[in-house]
Amino acid sequence: MAGLASRLADRGHQVSLLTFQDGDDQYPVADAVQRLRLPQATGSSLPVLGRIQALRRRWRALGQQIVASRPDVVLSFCDRNNVDVLIALSEKGRQRTKVPVVVCERSDPSQQSAGRWRQIARRRLYPKAATVVALTKTAASYLSTFSGNVVVIPSAVDSPLVLSNRDQAGQQRSIVAAGRLEPEKGFDRLIRAFALGLGSNQDWKLIIYGQGSQMDTLRELAKQFSVDKRVTFPGWVSPLAPALAEATIFCLSSRYEGFPSVVMEAMSMGVPTISVDCESGPREIITQGVDGWLVEPTEAALAAGLKHLVADKPLRESLGQQGRKIAERLGWSAMVDQYESMLKTCSHDSA
Template structure:
């Protein structure tokens, strides 16, 4: 197949990592693959195989209102449309809600099939005070998603929420993770609590910092390290400074490669208000880190079996603090959860995920 993969950028988070790897896997199977991004590729953090043709459109702009905003949207849609007309793919595979909307609008009245993958939980997004998409674009999504050849969701719960937007059954394809060899024993790791993700409100790192502040005096020698970047960096840093934690909480940005960071950490916390199927959680568990995650209605609860391979909690900073304290003070529990956590790589393999995407795109 001739495939164009489309995403906003390869800068940062889990969806970007999955797209880069999936495009490379598809190219490795003999497909003609191009990877289109809306940015200029200067901040790419995820590499793709040399067989993947990289198409950076450099059309990301964020004017707030009026004619400038409309002009930015028009420029973006025309760039996507002209590129797809030139590439003439058998199918377009698009990731992430706003990007999916752009691709579907840009292909209006074209005969190019578009398969879209929703990387979060729309029903949870709308209930959150940190709803990024907003009412206008949610209305547009409900209209244009009906044009997609197929819609892919990460979990059955997300599929059920999206089903009214499609006449065909929503495909369910979770994310994937590599097995990790030569895992360091927990007792040889640094006393580091690790968080990974975009520094945005919906990721909940503010409450993770609050939770660490509540236990910091009880767990001397333990530090918090949050990998990622985003619009909330200064807000988080100010909170860290205000709480007197500058020597114990780090915000080093995105680190590449990230695998050594997982290999050194002794505890992982995913404090998100909502998630799709969090790649960072999969990667941490596959790396043998005992994990704490919020009991979202999808995503984390699909991956973690509470008290078996991790801990699920309801999400207040107080409960996060209690879970952190419990795991730090109970080395046997950490060891037991970590031993079970590594099996996620058997359930969510890249080969299985790529097979599923190939199947959906070929229909």
């Protein structure tokens, strides 16, 4: 989102980036982008009536801020925010501003739950959006069952980074994973697969970057499988590129995904990448056996895949070399072109 906003501003568009955020930005935003912030939603610990009142205050503040900005088009990201924006810009609000709303799903909408009432609201409200953007064909197919104008625009990756410590990656003998330490990311499956496939191979270590509610659970799991001395949790690091540059292998173990940017980033840097072939995402990035390695979504298959890559250095080198080409196929310029064209069309259609 920050990258897209910055690049649209670089092309001469007036861009305002509105977030529910109290702290500093995690990703850099161009100076030309106007930053607007609303406080994080509160009230999750309140009784039902209190939560409803808190949501109404959130929608009112959101709608007022958007209307005050007088946009030609609103571009919303992520399921919860999408529903909130569509509610905040009620029919009355849209008549006042004549603003089309484009909503973007950033995960697999058939798997990602936004909460029961938001799931229902999404099905009722998405048809009112000017356009619904999906990351993958699989996600688009699902969204098309209840939304009209659905388009596919994949995520983008920066040009390959050339870092000196990438040359030492083979000596590190490390498998790197990164993401939120939450159940959907499948790090429990990765730890079990690591223990199953490489438990007796003391030369290799597993490094999992990220923060989340499962940190203690995952540490305990590593102890249970007697690999805690070789599995480390450094927390979240930003930028991630230096950590990826030191990886011998990158692994994605998610139970479901949107269009995982971390996979593209690892591939663009020449890191041999293995991924679970979850229903949506990785299979639209990786060509099996050419620029990456896809395995069935089981611990046994992931363990076998890791063991295979560890044992086959020529294969790792080939996957890494081919993976670098991802930046040519999924670069920022093409992605911004698609968004720019779509946003202009939506804006003109509402004029």
